[in-house]
Amino acid sequence: MTDDILSQASRALRETTQDDDAAARFTRARVMASLHQARRRRGIRFAILIPLAAILVGSTAWGAASGRFPAVFRAVVGLVVGQPKLEPAEPPPAAPTRRAAGAPTKAPTALPIDSAEDEVEIEPGDTDGEPTVEEQAPAPPPAPSARRAPIDPEGSVAFAAYRRAHEAHFSAQDPAAALAAWNEYLRLAPGGRFALEASYNRALCLVRLGRGTEALAALGPFAEGRFGGYRQREARELMAALGGTAPPKPTQVEAAPAPAPGSTGTPASEGD
Amino acid sequence: MTTAELGFESFGRWPVEDREEALVERLQRADPAAVGEAYDAHHAAVRAFAKRLVGDPTAAEDLVHEVFVTLPQAMRRYRGDATLRTFLISIAVNHARHHVRGAARRRAAMDRLATEPSHALTGDPETDARRRELVSALAHALDQLPLDQRVAFVLCEVEERTSREVSEIVGVPEATVRTRLFHAKRKLRATLEQAGIA
Numbered sequence: 001m002t003d004d005i006l007s008q009a010s011r012a013l014r015e016t017t018q019d020d021d022a023a024a025r026f027t028r029a030r031v032m033a034s035l036h037q038a039r040r041r042r043g044i045r046f047a048i049l050i051p052l053a054a055i056l057v058g059s060t061a062w063g064a065a066s067g068r069f070p071a072v073f074r075a076v077v078g079l080v081v082g083q084p085k086l087e088p089a090e091p092p093p094a095a096p097t098r099r100a101a102g103a104p105t106k107a108p109t110a111l112p113i114d115s116a117e118d119e120v121e122i123e124p125g126d127t128d129g130e131p132t133v134e135e136q137a138p139a140p141p142p143a144p145s146a147r148r149a150p151i152d153p154e155g156s157v158a159f160a161a162y163r164r165a166h167e168a169h170f171s172a173q174d175p176a177a178a179l180a181a182w183n184e185y186l187r188l189a190p191g192g193r194f195a196l197e198a199s200y201n202r203a204l205c206l207v208r209l210g211r212g213t214e215a216l217a218a219l220g221p222f223a224e225g226r227f228g229g230y231r232q233r234e235a236r237e238l239m240a241a242l243g244g245t246a247p248p249k250p251t252q253v254e255a256a257p258a259p260a261p262g263s264t265g266t267p268a269s270e271g272d
Numbered sequence: 273m274t275t276a277e278l279g280f281e282s283f284g285r286w287p288v289e290d291r292e293e294a295l296v297e298r299l300q301r302a303d304p305a306a307v308g309e310a311y312d313a314h315h316a317a318v319r320a321f322a323k324r325l326v327g328d329p330t331a332a333e334d335l336v337h338e339v340f341v342t343l344p345q346a347m348r349r350y351r352g353d354a355t356l357r358t359f360l361i362s363i364a365v366n367h368a369r370h371h372v373r374g375a376a377r378r379r380a381a382m383d384r385l386a387t388e389p390s391h392a393l394t395g396d397p398e399t400d401a402r403r404r405e406l407v408s409a410l411a412h413a414l415d416q417l418p419l420d421q422r423v424a425f426v427l428c429e430v431e432e433r434t435s436r437e438v439s440e441i442v443g444v445p446e447a448t449v450r451t452r453l454f455h456a457k458r459k460l461r462a463t464l465e466q467a468g469i470a
Contacts, residue, residue: 005464006457009410010429012403013324020329024319027333028311031340035304038341 066228158189162198169201179205200231203238212242292356299356302344311340314357321361325368325426327411328375335371339363354440362441365423372422376415383412406469413463421456428453 165181168174182202186195203218215238221227222235295313298306318339322332339360346363354362414422420442427438428449435453439446 005406005469006410006429006460009406009464009469012406013327013410014430014432016403016407023329023333024315027319027336028308028315030337031311032304032308034337034341035307035344039304 062228066230158185158192161185161188162192162194165198165201169205175205175208179209196227196230200235203235207238207242216242296347296350296352296356299343299347300350302347304344307340307343310343310356310360314360315340317357318360318364321426321431322364322368322371324430325364325423326371326375327407327414328378331371331375331378334374335364335367338367338371342367358437358440361427362443365442368423369419372419379411379415409464409467409469410460412467413460416463417456417459421452421459424449424452425456425460429457 161181161184165178165185168181169178172178179202182198182205185192185198186202189195192198199218200222203215203222206215206218219235219239219242222231223239225232295306295309299310315336319332319336322335322339323329326332326335342363343360346359350356350359414425417425423442424438427433427441428435433441435446435449438449442449
């Protein structure tokens with residue numbers, strides 16, 4: 001009985017479903033309008049996202065080239081890429097040292113010497129293959145794949161050299177001792193986190209020691225902007241004060257090439 | 273089923289398969305004009321199914337709209353195993369859930385207001401009245417079913433599709449379709465009996 005009713009109801013439902021031309025045309029117009037709108041939205045999204053992505057990529061590339069990646073970003077990249085992190089090996093050393101010594105943070109010269117926070121942000125290993133090793137340093141420039149890997153396996157030796165240099169430079173204000181210590185640090189960690197800062201501080205020591213030619217060679221890469229804007233203005237001012245208005249070419253200063261900080265014409269025995 | 277639903281509505285120089293193949297290619301390239309052509313060719317079948325499934329013309333139109341708007345994205349998973357029409361019905365099934373709920377809510381509201389949407393008339397008042405009663409009772413009974421069983425019943429019993437076709441549309445084995453249909457019919461019978469339809 002009810003089976004028959006169910007069949008009748010099914011047939012009734014089948015037969016009552018008739019086409020409505022007006023509704024069909026209206027729905028077609030709605031469909032086409034929705035598709036058009038979706039297309040336009042997609043276009044707008046691309047118009048916004050592509051420049052944003054370009055900015056992100058550009059700024060990331062610039063950050064990598066100039067060594068201004070924030071430490072957090074480097075840590076994240078290290079995690080993603082799976083490379084060992086540098087932070088545990090070389091914790092930021094400057095601030096506690098300064099506080100303990102109670103020394104002024106200014107260098108003897110008129111040049112501004114940045115605080116420890118600036119130093120922590122430096123990533124000299126990202127300077128696009130620029131050698132950061134001193135002439136006498138035995139280790140070759142770090143390979144691109146090993147840029148963030150610590151050169152000094154222990155880390156503590158390079159760190160100790162850095163601390164010594166920092167103390168001699170900022171607390172004791174002994175440029176000769178500081179120069180020796182900076183050289184030592186750069187020899188131990190040519191691709192270390194503070195290599196760029198160390199190279200610049202080393203150049204300052206050379207200025208203070210009156211070794212003008214070497215100082216010009218050491219300041220040259222900074223003034224040329226090889227490390228982005230890092231210390232470029234100060235280096236130029238210093239070079240102008242030293243009498244070298246333009247960054248000297250390595251051949252003018254000395255025979256050895258001086259493309260990167262730490263490698264700009266420092267003899268092996270210098271400052272030691 | 274109407275001739276349009278069976279795929280005989282469009283005539284041209286090319287065989288239907290070739291034209292459909294070309295249309296599918298254009299749809300896969302997300303060509304909006306191709307969506308318009310697909311609509312012209314298949315909207316009747318999709319609309320008929322939508323109306324039978326949700327039992328409400330407004331909700332059915334919304335479902336048809338959604339099917340064709342999402343067609344370019346859906347074409348990414350079209351492998352050519354089934355016809356484009358079957359694929360469109362399967363998209364409708366996938367998007368039917370909230371439209372069915374909306375239609376059921378609207379029907380309940382209509383009941384409270386004691387009004388019924390009009391259905392096609394035959395010209396014979398007695399037949400029309402009986403048909404309206406059956407359609408209304410079946411629509412209410414269908415609201416009591418889970419969506420899977422509802423889809424199986426509409427496709428198999430109302431649209432008179434084979435269980436193989438239905439299994440292609442809903443993407444389950446034929447045995448599952450038959451089981452769903454069995455349970456759907458049992459529940460519908462009980463519901464119609466309770467409603468005093470005889």
